[in-house]
Amino acid sequence: MAAAPQTRQNVREKMIHGVLFACGMVSVLTTVGIVLSFLSETVSFFSEISLWQFLTENEWTPMFEPAHYGIGALASGTFLIAAGAALVAVPLGRASAIYLSEYAPDRLRRVIKPVLELLAGIPTVVYGYFALTFITPLLKRFIPDLDVFNALSAFIAVGIMITPMISSLSEDAMLAVPRSLREGAYALGATRMEVAIRVVLPAAFSGVISSIILAISRAVGETMIVALAAGSTPKLTLNPLQSIQTMTGFIAQVSQGDLEYGSLGYQAIFAVGMSLFLITLLMNLAARWLTSRFREAER
Amino acid sequence: MNAHQIVARRALRQQADRIFKWFFVAAIGLAILALIILLGDIIEQGARHLRWDFIISDTSRFWQKAGILSPLIGSLYVILLTAAFALPIGVGTAVYLEFYAPDHWVTRVLQTNIANLAGVPSIIYGLFGLAVFVRLLAFDRSILSAALTMALLILPVVIVSTQEAIKAVPPALSHAAYALGATRWQVISTVVLPASAGGILTGVILAVSRALGETAPLITVGAWAFTTYLPKSILDGFTVLPVQIYFWSSMPQDGFRQIAATAIIVLLIVLLVMNGFAIWLRNKYQKKAEW
Amino acid sequence: MAMAQRMPEQQAATSVFRLEGVNLYYGSHRALKDVTMEIGARMVTAIIGPSGCGKSTLLRSLNRMTDLVPGTRVTGSITYEGRNIYAADVDPMEVRYRIGMVFQKPNPFPKTVYDNVAFGPRINGYSGSLDELVERSLRRAALWDEVKDRLKQSALALSGGQQQRLCIARALAVNPDVILLDEPCSALDPISTAKVEDLMVELKKDYTIILVTHNMQQAARVADVTAYFLNGELVEMGDTRLIFATPRDKRTEDYLTGRFG
Numbered sequence: 001m002a003a004a005p006q007t008r009q010n011v012r013e014k015m016i017h018g019v020l021f022a023c024g025m026v027s028v029l030t031t032v033g034i035v036l037s038f039l040s041e042t043v044s045f046f047s048e049i050s051l052w053q054f055l056t057e058n059e060w061t062p063m064f065e066p067a068h069y070g071i072g073a074l075a076s077g078t079f080l081i082a083a084g085a086a087l088v089a090v091p092l093g094r095a096s097a098i099y100l101s102e103y104a105p106d107r108l109r110r111v112i113k114p115v116l117e118l119l120a121g122i123p124t125v126v127y128g129y130f131a132l133t134f135i136t137p138l139l140k141r142f143i144p145d146l147d148v149f150n151a152l153s154a155f156i157a158v159g160i161m162i163t164p165m166i167s168s169l170s171e172d173a174m175l176a177v178p179r180s181l182r183e184g185a186y187a188l189g190a191t192r193m194e195v196a197i198r199v200v201l202p203a204a205f206s207g208v209i210s211s212i213i214l215a216i217s218r219a220v221g222e223t224m225i226v227a228l229a230a231g232s233t234p235k236l237t238l239n240p241l242q243s244i245q246t247m248t249g250f251i252a253q254v255s256q257g258d259l260e261y262g263s264l265g266y267q268a269i270f271a272v273g274m275s276l277f278l279i280t281l282l283m284n285l286a287a288r289w290l291t292s293r294f295r296e297a298e299r
Numbered sequence: 300m301n302a303h304q305i306v307a308r309r310a311l312r313q314q315a316d317r318i319f320k321w322f323f324v325a326a327i328g329l330a331i332l333a334l335i336i337l338l339g340d341i342i343e344q345g346a347r348h349l350r351w352d353f354i355i356s357d358t359s360r361f362w363q364k365a366g367i368l369s370p371l372i373g374s375l376y377v378i379l380l381t382a383a384f385a386l387p388i389g390v391g392t393a394v395y396l397e398f399y400a401p402d403h404w405v406t407r408v409l410q411t412n413i414a415n416l417a418g419v420p421s422i423i424y425g426l427f428g429l430a431v432f433v434r435l436l437a438f439d440r441s442i443l444s445a446a447l448t449m450a451l452l453i454l455p456v457v458i459v460s461t462q463e464a465i466k467a468v469p470p471a472l473s474h475a476a477y478a479l480g481a482t483r484w485q486v487i488s489t490v491v492l493p494a495s496a497g498g499i500l501t502g503v504i505l506a507v508s509r510a511l512g513e514t515a516p517l518i519t520v521g522a523w524a525f526t527t528y529l530p531k532s533i534l535d536g537f538t539v540l541p542v543q544i545y546f547w548s549s550m551p552q553d554g555f556r557q558i559a560a561t562a563i564i565v566l567l568i569v570l571l572v573m574n575g576f577a578i579w580l581r582n583k584y585q586k587k588a589e590w
Numbered sequence: 591m592a593m594a595q596r597m598p599e600q601q602a603a604t605s606v607f608r609l610e611g612v613n614l615y616y617g618s619h620r621a622l623k624d625v626t627m628e629i630g631a632r633m634v635t636a637i638i639g640p641s642g643c644g645k646s647t648l649l650r651s652l653n654r655m656t657d658l659v660p661g662t663r664v665t666g667s668i669t670y671e672g673r674n675i676y677a678a679d680v681d682p683m684e685v686r687y688r689i690g691m692v693f694q695k696p697n698p699f700p701k702t703v704y705d706n707v708a709f710g711p712r713i714n715g716y717s718g719s720l721d722e723l724v725e726r727s728l729r730r731a732a733l734w735d736e737v738k739d740r741l742k743q744s745a746l747a748l749s750g751g752q753q754q755r756l757c758i759a760r761a762l763a764v765n766p767d768v769i770l771l772d773e774p775c776s777a778l779d780p781i782s783t784a785k786v787e788d789l790m791v792e793l794k795k796d797y798t799i800i801l802v803t804h805n806m807q808q809a810a811r812v813a814d815v816t817a818y819f820l821n822g823e824l825v826e827m828g829d830t831r832l833i834f835a836t837p838r839d840k841r842t843e844d845y846l847t848g849r850f851g
Contacts, residue, residue, distance in 0.1 A: 020391050022391075024391075024392045024396065024409055026388050026392065027409070027412055027413050027416060037430040037431055038426070091326070095322065095323045096326050096327045098323050099320075112327060115331055116330060118334060121509075121512075122567070123512030123513070124512070126563050128545070128548065129548045129559060129560070133556055167330075178697075180695060180697040183655065183658070184699065184760075186658060187655060187686055188686065188687070189683045189710070189713075190683070191315070192320070194312065194713050198709070198713065214418070221421070221423070222420070224514045228549065248422050248515070251422055251519065252422065252515055255519040255521075256518060270430070276423065280420055284415060284418040309683060309714075
């Protein structure tokens with residue numbers, strides 16, 4: 001009599017275990033799926049276009065005659081946006097982090113942090129709109145040569161968007177530095193700025209760098225801001241005043257049109273997507289390796 | 300060390316300290332200023348068109364008559380379906396990781412994989428959705444494809460926040476239940492999940508609100524630029540609010556730009572309400588947990 | 591309330607610190623109560639007492655480290671070489687620079703040995719030879735021989751006792767007149783403790799040493815003057831041998847004989 005409900009319960013427990021395991025597998029399958037699906041289209045792509053051509057041609061004009069498939073033009077657009085955004089966000093983000101962790105009184109910090117989170121929570125399409133309708137006209141007053149679509153407005157907006165990321169992650173890293181180190185420096189007669197810059201920041205270095213890498217990786221994957229404000233003309237250039245196209249912008253542009261499944265154009269967006277995936281994956285892994293190294297050193 | 304040099308230098312260092320302090324404050328001020336300008340500009344552009352008509356009208360070729368009914372309904376369907384997919388799978392995965400997964404390298408790979416997926420750009424998810432849901436499984440450009448894609452996108456966030464909520468439940472509670480002879484699943488379903496429900500819900504709402512603002516993956520998966528009908532089933536075509544904003548922003552006529560701003564205002568209000576609700580929920584739940 | 595103070599002869603010559611009616615409040619909590627005492631130059635003064643009696647607070651008030659805790663208030667006067675260090679026109683930075691501090695748990699910066707010692711001089715704009723200064727400070731801290739080949743290695747690679755002596759060298763490098771030590775040996779093994787104690791006795795020839803310790807025997811070993819604190823009050827202070835042999839106050843006697851604390 002005691003055995004029957006027991007085995008039924010066991011069976012049920014095992015079933016539930018199975019179901020939950022399957023849930024866990026979903027995330028694994030997602031990664032596997034992404035890699036496989038991209039890979040298959042990418043392989044088809046490279047059966048038509050040689051890898052050499054892909055990497056070394058400096059024009060990207062898949063829709064024109066003659067079609068060129070050099071990723072360089074798109075990559076330079078992505079790089080321009082990411083570098084420009086970093087230029088904006090790194091000083092802003094790090095300065096905010098230093099202020100919040102070393103200077104701000106507790107009450108002020110509790111007010112400012114949510115405001116910064118607000119910046120991070122605004123949908124990117126809103127930033128894109130802002131870049132297009134406010135930043136560009138504003139800049140055009142000072143820089144008459146500015147194209148209507150240009151990289152500058154876009155990367156300013158992207159920079160503002162990723163600033164909270166750098167600020168909040170760096171601040172966490174700096175707050176994790178033990179008080180005893182700060183006290184040691186104060187006891188030697190250091191000013192607050194000296195303690196912040198010469199002791200805390202170096203001690204939190206890995207954490208800060210990791211936050212910057214994560215933020216740049218976010219900028220690399222950003223689509224809507226560049227789609228709205230940066231333009232759709234791939235160019236191998238470092239001039240931020242011109243219209244360019246990023247890898248993400250290209251994917252967004254092409255997927256809006258009518259896609260012939262199996263066409264070279266369809267495969268091209270997956271080839272570009274694959275490159276994007278690999279780049280951001282490498283950056284995220286690097287950032288996380290740095291944080292784990294940082295946590296080890298803190299003993 | 301020369302005492303005079305020290306004193307002179309000290310004054311300099313103090314000045315530097317003061318200057319830098321203001322520099323840091325200015326940095327934060329700049330960030331906050333950017334936020335204010337952004338919001339101000341949008342309100343200035345779009346507030347004048349914010350009428351009830353705007354919300355219940357359909358899109359139109361004429362911006363004066365265009366409204367956001369279709370995108371709003373589309374967004375609603377998409378996020379409801381997204382939540383329906385993401386909640387069970389996300390919570391299930393979190394429960395598995397916290398209670399069933401053996402302390403094995405496989406588990407660590409699983410955890411790392413989830414962290415990696417959180418950092419994948421949203422447009423990659425869109426491409427994945429295009430290849431698998433739209434094409435391979437032939438769901439075509441539908442709400443179903445969109446919801447499945449978005450569910451995968453927010454899954455890592457739901458998993459992590461659920462894990463946090465579960466970890467916050469004191470182990471003493473589970474131990475008490477085990478001691479009364481409960482099986483693992485009974486402990487989870489009757490003690491842990493109810494105790495962490497508030498935190499889980501907060502996490503899901505925050506994740507879904509993120510999904511509400513997403514544009515790129517939905518474009519890739521095939522949201523329409525222009526629909527005048529309301530979707531009747533999950534296999535129908537659709538559009539969502541952020542996508543509508545995108546398309547209106549890209550149109551040359553100034554009028555469309557303005558109503559894009561109006562639509563943004565609606566979107567921001569919805570997001571604000573959702574996030575505010577989630578934070579209120581989190582605070583209420585945290586207070587209850589203070590025993 | 592008259593404090594029993596029996597000073598050894600050399601004390602009468604110079605006192606470095608003079609505290610009069612000092613009260614220290616952390617918010618509404620009164621951590622130091624009406625403390626009046628004198629600390630003499632070029633000797634080791636030990637402050638002993640049970641945990642929570644305010645001895646660390648007293649030490650930190652001497653170099654204004656208490657300022658770092660928000661809501662701290664000090665009344666009464668603390669004068670260092672005749673000047674009230676809490677006067678409005680006094681710069682805390684200067685106070686800390688002239689009065690060095692070594693903490694309970696060694697806290698070297700995560701930099702090289704060399705950079706740790708050089709930190710203080712560098713931020714103060716020392717224009718002389720840093721190499722010489724670093725060597726001198728390390729020799730003074732009895733650490734030079736052990737680290738002279740590892741100057742460019744990370745300070746965190748040193749043992750606990752070595753790290754603490756490094757912190758002493760770091761404090762010495764800015765040439766203070768006074769060195770405050772807050773339970774410097776409590777995290778160290780007996781051998782390192784002995785080394786640090788010998789160091790303190792050696793250093794008192796040139797510096798004024800003020801030591802907080804919960805270890806009575808340590809005070810008995812190294813201190814010239816001992817002060818006993820209880821609940822934020824100075825109970826008794828004087829020549830160490832006299833305090834330990836014939837304490838005047840019953841509370842002191844109870845503590846020294848281990849009846850509590």
